[in-house]
Structure formats: structure tokens, C-alpha cells
Amino acid sequence: MASADRTVLQFFPLSTSLSAKVHPLVIFNICDCFVRRPDQAERVIGTLLGSVLPDGTVDVRNSYVVPHNESSDQVALDIDYHHNMLSSHQKVNPKEVIVGWFSTGFGVTGGSALIHDFYSREVANPVHLTVDTGFTNGEASIKAFVSVNLSLGDQQLAAQFQEIPLDLRMVEAERIGFDVLKTTSVDKLPTDMEGMEATMERLLALIDDTYKYVDDVVEGRVAADNTIGRFISESVSAIPKISPSAFDKLVNDSLQDQLLLLYLSSITRTQLSLAEKLNTAAQIL
Amino acid sequence: MSTCKTHNVSVAPSRSFLQAVATEEAVAPPLRVVHMEGLVILKIIKHCTEFSPAIVTGQLLGLDVGSVLEVTNCFPFPIHEEDEEIEAEGANYQLDMMRCLREVNVDNNTVGWYQSTLLGSYQTVELIETFMNYQENIRRCVCIIYDPSKSNQGVLALKALKLSDSFMELYRNNEFNGEKLREKNLSWVDIFEEIPIKVSNSALVTAFMTELEADSPVTQSDYDRLQLSTNPFMERNMEFMIECMDDVSMEQQKFQFYYRNLSRQQAQQQTWLQKRRSENMTRKAAREEPLPEEDPSNPIFKPLPEPSRLDSYLITNRVSNYCNRINSRATSVRLVLFFERRFQITDGGF
Numbered sequence: 131m132a133s134a135d136r137t138v139l140q141f142f143p144l145s146t147s148l149s150a151k152v153h154p155l156v157i158f159n160i161c162d163c164f165v166r167r168p169d170q171a172e173r174v175i176g177t178l179l180g181s182v183l184p185d186g187t188v189d190v191r192n193s194y195v196v197p198h199n200e201s202s203d204q205v206a207l208d209i210d211y212h213h214n215m216l217s218s219h220q221k222v223n224p225k226e227v228i229v230g231w232f233s234t235g236f237g238v239t240g241g242s243a244l245i246h247d248f249y250s251r252e253v254a255n256p257v258h259l260t261v262d263t264g265f266t267n268g269e270a271s272i273k274a275f276v277s278v279n280l281s282l283g284d285q286q287l288a289a290q291f292q293e294i295p296l297d298l299r300m301v302e303a304e305r306i307g308f309d310v311l312k313t314t315s316v317d318k319l320p321t322d323m324e325g326m327e328a329t330m331e332r333l334l335a336l337i338d339d340t341y342k343y344v345d346d347v348v349e350g351r352v353a354a355d356n357t358i359g360r361f362i363s364e365s366v367s368a369i370p371k372i373s374p375s376a377f378d379k380l381v382n383d384s385l386q387d388q389l390l391l392l393y394l395s396s397i398t399r400t401q402l403s404l405a406e407k408l409n410t411a412a413q414i415l
Numbered sequence: 416m417s418t419c420k421t422h423n424v425s426v427a428p429s430r431s432f433l434q435a436v437a438t439e440e441a442v443a444p445p446l447r448v449v450h451m452e453g454l455v456i457l458k459i460i461k462h463c464t465e466f467s468p469a470i471v472t473g474q475l476l477g478l479d480v481g482s483v484l485e486v487t488n489c490f491p492f493p494i495h496e497e498d499e500e501i502e503a504e505g506a507n508y509q510l511d512m513m514r515c516l517r518e519v520n521v522d523n524n525t526v527g528w529y530q531s532t533l534l535g536s537y538q539t540v541e542l543i544e545t546f547m548n549y550q551e552n553i554r555r556c557v558c559i560i561y562d563p564s565k566s567n568q569g570v571l572a573l574k575a576l577k578l579s580d581s582f583m584e585l586y587r588n589n590e591f592n593g594e595k596l597r598e599k600n601l602s603w604v605d606i607f608e609e610i611p612i613k614v615s616n617s618a619l620v621t622a623f624m625t626e627l628e629a630d631s632p633v634t635q636s637d638y639d640r641l642q643l644s645t646n647p648f649m650e651r652n653m654e655f656m657i658e659c660m661d662d663v664s665m666e667q668q669k670f671q672f673y674y675r676n677l678s679r680q681q682a683q684q685q686t687w688l689q690k691r692r693s694e695n696m697t698r699k700a701a702r703e704e705p706l707p708e709e710d711p712s713n714p715i716f717k718p719l720p721e722p723s724r725l726d727s728y729l730i731t732n733r734v735s736n737y738c739n740r741i742n743s744r745a746t747s748v749r750l751v752l753f754f755e756r757r758f759q760i761t762d763g764g765f
Contacts, residue, residue, distance in 0.1 A: 153461070154457065154624070155457045155458060155461055157620075157624075158453060158457055159454060161617065161619045161623060162454050162488075162617070162620070163519060164619070165619060166519065166520040166521060168520065191461070192461075194515075195519050197518055197519060208518075211515060214515055215515050218508060218511055218512050218515070221493040221508055222462075222491045222493045223465070223491075261623075263619060272623075326750060381752050381755065384748070385749060385752050388745040388746075388748050388749050389745075389749075391649060391653070391741055391745045392741070392742060392745045392746070394653075394741075395737075395738035395739075395742050396742075398656065398660065398734060398738050399735060399738050401660075401663075402663070402734055402735060405663060405666075405667055408667065
């Protein structure tokens with residue numbers, strides 16, 4: 131190292147507030163691929179697809195696994211497969227581009243740096259997602275990293291993986307099915323009525339809980355918390371103040387509309403069965 | 416053959432291998448349930464919601480085991496136009512995808528396809544034709560229908576359908592006239608059979624999901640279900656239903672027309688026959704050859720084509736679908752209103 135000019139190890143903290151948003155579909159896919167991996171592989175890696183939102187967040191929407199071979203000193207990736215899958219996926223959804231790659235296992239290893247290098251040739255600043263399927267530390271950790279180059283003057287020394295905040299969000303529609311997806315098996319998809327029943331029960335339970343809480347506070351069994359009290363009074367006063375007769379009329383009008391619709395659809399069904407009888411029962415002698 | 420008889424061994428007659436295999440094929444247990452994995456459901460939801468309101472399709476992959484059809488993975492189809500070269504491209508895409516998926520140990524069997532729908536109007540002739548195409552190659556296939564518009568009412572609208580066997584036979588032979596239908600006792604409800612869906616997830620995935628989202632007492636779907644503003648949905652449903660009823664009445668008129676023509680033709684045939692008979696009588700009296708009692712060249716003997724009932728069946732199916740949806744939605748809203756009324760009455764002292 132030249133003694134004349136002292137170069138400083140330059141460390142660029144992330145100036146951009148880069149964060150990643152991952153859809154649960156990606157996690158599902160990764161877990162499924164992990165379960166199906168070939169016996170000799172310890173971990174699976176693959177590509178992440180998605181888009182970069184205007185505010186800089188990386189939106190990870192889809193993923194596919196790429197077969198790879200990993201030994202102590204070298205890593206081999208099936209690049210053809212990777213490009214094939216990419217073009218297939220883009221035929222369906224041209225807006226999804228490579229945004230990074232994922233691997234199962236905890237933390238980042240030496241081989242990951244090489245793979246990250248490869249991916250940084252495909253896209254600028256790829257995001258590296260690790261999904262800990264081994265549950266080390268007793269919890270399921272999903273982390274996202276970007277690599278920052280550590281350079282000394284002009285020389286590149288190393289790449290450091292810095293963690294970025296991760297947001298696991300769900301689209302509305304996916305959220306609906308989420309209850310179904312949380313348990314290991316569901317015997318039957320809930321129908322409209324069953325869902326309604328479950329919702330009603332939950333609503334009643336909530337109201338009971340609130341009632342009990344208010345009672346407890348009034349009797350002095352539980353210390354009063356002002357914020358909760360304010361929330362409760364806000365929600366109670368959210369019911370519009372209309373006279374009972376006006377409210378009755380409102381409800382009855384809606385009820386009548388619904389009954390009318392029910393009647394119409396029942397009549398239509400009767401008409402249908404009549405028409406069917408007429409069409410097929412006619413016999414030509 | 417008497418020499419053979421003496422050599423006849425007293426063992427139970429063994430079937431040839433071909434016979435054994437043949438009988439094995441014939442007895443296939445009927446499909447009772449479809450096992451889907453959560454991954455497939457999420458993929459379908461994502462694909463259909465992204466492209467809604469356009470209708471998209473995709474392929475289902477899995478295994479066919481006994482009376483259960485397991486669906487373990489799926490991939491979407493790109494939206495393509497009706498063009499010859501793009502057809503070949505579509506087939507290439509499919510082969511590519513299947514090959515790539517096989518390399519990562521995903522089940523490589525096609526077991527059906529999925530498609531999205533708009534307000535539940537999926538019973539079309541195209542669906543039936545696709546079914547028939549699939550049925551030729553795969554013994555058992557299923558079609559999953561997903562309705563993205565129902566998800567903002569808090570309901571997961573996923574259905575597994577397959578064509579009933581009796582309908583398939585009729586369609587294959589293209590005999591869609593009244594007698595055959597009466598024979599088989601096939602009405603419009605019998606075209607499609609709905610199969611219950613069972614969802615299963617691997618334990619790994621469940622662990623992750625619970626970690627990500629703790630159980631909360633109330634979810635967004637509850638809020639959606641308790642919504643009372645259903646007017647736009649109901650209005651659209653009613654509109655579609657009314658249009659379909661117009662179609663139904665048109666079909667009915669077609670049939671009436673056909674029957675009227677048929678009876679008129681029969682009356683004409685009768686009069687012609689009478690004339691022929693009286694002519695023959697006179698000719699017999701004059702010792703001439705009687706004329707034949709049939710004359711295929713006469714246009715009144717041409718058989719009238721009976722209009723296919725397939726369309727009317729499909730339309731009826733669609734209308735009943737709309738009715739069902741309106742019914743269920745109206746009932747849900749009624750429940751909420753009743754609930755609200757009770758709540759308001761007791762609210763006085765709350």
C-alpha cells in the first residue's frame with residue numbers, strides 16, 4: 131500500500147431507501163421447489179421475477195427454480211434452463227422481468243457471491259432473497275439482501291450483502307383464500323353461506339369481547355386504557371343517528387328489494403324447467 | 416379337437432395378458448374429489464386477477480390416483496390470437512414448460528386446465544369442445560373455473576367441473592335430438608358435474624404462512640362479506656340474465672317453428688299418400704303397375720333437420736347460474752339486514 135496517499139476503505143451505505151415487497155406466492159413456490167429438490171442438493175436456488183415500482187421498491191411477484199450444482203469450491207448453474215424459463219414466463223406476462231434471485235438456507239455463503247455476480251450481469255442491482263427452510267434459530271426467517279461493493283481506492287475488494295427491509299403483502303384476492311391456505315388440509319372449500327356464518331360468529335365474538343371489556347373497566351377489574359376507550363366510543367358513535375322508524379323503513383326497503391330479486395330468479399327457474407319440458411317432451415307420432 | 420380335450424388341464428382358465436389389461440382399463444373408479452395444493456390456488460388467483468376482465472387459461476399438472484385427482488402445479492398460457500403460426504408457438508411453449516418443469520421434479524402429467532370467467536358465464540360450446548379434445552388424450556381431466564369478480568365479496572369462487580359421461584357419449588355421436596335425450600333422461604343439469612375440491616398444503620408451507628400472518632380475529636374477507644352495497648353486482652347479473660332469457664325464448668321459438676313445420680310436413684305426406692293410394696286403386700282397376708308408395712325425390716319427404724338442443728341446454732345452464740348467484744347474494748344481504756335490525760333495536764341501551 132502506498133504510504134504517500136492514504137486511501138480509505140470506502141463503504142457506501144445504502145443511500146436509496148431500497149425495500150422489497152414479496153408476494154406469498156413466491157414463498158409457496160420456493161417451499162414447493164425445496165420439497166421437490168433432488169436428493170444430493172442441500173439447497174435450491176432460482177430466479178425472482180417482478181418489477182420495480184416507481185418509488186424504488188422492488189415488487190417480487192413470481193419465481194422459478196433453476197437447477198444448479200454446488201460443491202465446495204465451484205458453483206454451476208444451468209443458464210440455458212434459466213433463459214428458457216425466462217422467455218416462457220415473459221410470453222405470458224411481458225411485464226415481469228428479473229429482479230433478483232433466491233436461495234434456501236440461512237445466511238449468505240461463498241457460493242452465493244458467485245451466483246450473485248452472475249445475476250448482476252443480468253440485471254442491475256439484483257435482490258437476493260434467502261428463505262430459511264431449515265428453521266435455524268427456531269423461526270422462519272425470510273431476508274432480502276442487496277450487494278454493495280467495497281472498494282479501496284480503485285480496487286474492488288469485496289461485495290458486502292446488506293439487508294434491506296422486506297414487506298410480505300398480499301393482494302386482496304389472495305387474502306380471501308388465505309384462510310384456506312393456512313392449514314395443512316381443508317376438506318371442502320367454504321360456500322357462501324358457510325363463510326357468512328363464520329363472519330357472523332366472529333362479529334358476535336368481537337362484540338362480546340368489547341362488552342366484557344367495558345364491563346370489566348366499569349367494575350374496576352381491569353385498568354382503564356384511554357386509547358381503547360376512545361376507539362370504542364368512536365366505533366359506537368359511527369352508527370348514524372337516525373330515528374328507529376326511519377331506520378326500519380330503510381331496512382325494510384332493502385329487504386323488499388332483495389326479496390323481489392329472489393322472487394324474480396325463482397320465477398326464471400320455473401320458466402326454465404317449463405321450457406325444457408316443452409322442448410324435449412314433444413313427441414312426433 | 417378331441418385330442419385337445421384329453422390334454423385339457425384341470426386348472427382355472429387363465430386370461431391372456433391382453434385380456435387382463437383390457438378389463439383393468441374398463442373399470443376406472445369414478446372421480447370423487449380433486450385434491451389441490453395451495454400453491455396451485457395462489458397461482459390461479461394471481462394469473463386470473465392480473466388479467467381480469469380478460470379471460471385467461473392455463474394448464475394443470477398433477478397425478479391421477481384412484482378416485483382422486485391430485486393437482487400439484489400449474490402454469491399459465493399466454494394470450495394468443497387465432498393465427499396458424501401462433502398455434503404452433505403455443506404448442507411449443509407448452510412443451511418447453513413441461514420439459515423445464517420435469518427437470519425440477521414437478522409432476523409432468525396434464526390433468527386438465529383452468530380458466531377464469533366473468534360473472535360465471537362459462538358454459539359455452541368452446542368449453543365442451545376443449546373437454547372433448549382433452550378427453551381423447553387423458554383418461555380423466557378436470558376443468559377448474561375461477562371467478563375473480565366474486566373475490567371482492569369475500570368469497571373464493573373456485574369450482575372443479577367435468578362433463579358427465581352420458582353427455583359425452585351423446586356429444587361424440589352428435590345425436591342431440593329429442594328421442595335420444597329422453598332415452599338417456601338427460602336434462603340440462605346433467606351436462607356438467609361439479610366435483611368437490613379438497614386443499615392440502617405441505618407442512619413447511621403451513622409453518623411459513625403462520626409465521627408470516629398470525630391468526631387475527633377478523634380478516635378482510637369478513638369486511639367484504641358484510642358489505643351491503645351490492646347494487647352494481649346485482650344489476651349486472653340481472654342484465655345478463657335478461658339477455659339470456661331472450662336467448663331462451665328465441666330457442667323456444669326455433670323449436671316451435673320446427674315442430675310446426677314437421678307436423679305440416681306430415682300432413683302433406685299423409686295427403687300425398689292418400690292420393691297415391693287412390694291412384695293405385697284406379698290403376699289396379701285398370702290392371703297397371705301400382706306406383707310406389709314412397710317418393711324420395713318429392714321435397715315433402717325430405718327429413719327436416721332437428722335443431723340441436725345443445726345451445727338451449729347451455730343457455731339454460733347459464734341462466735340458472737345467474738339465478739343461483741342472485742339468490743345466494745340476496746340471501747346473504749338479507750341475513751346481514753336482519754342482523755342489523757336486531758342490532759339496532761338492542762342498540763338503544765348499548
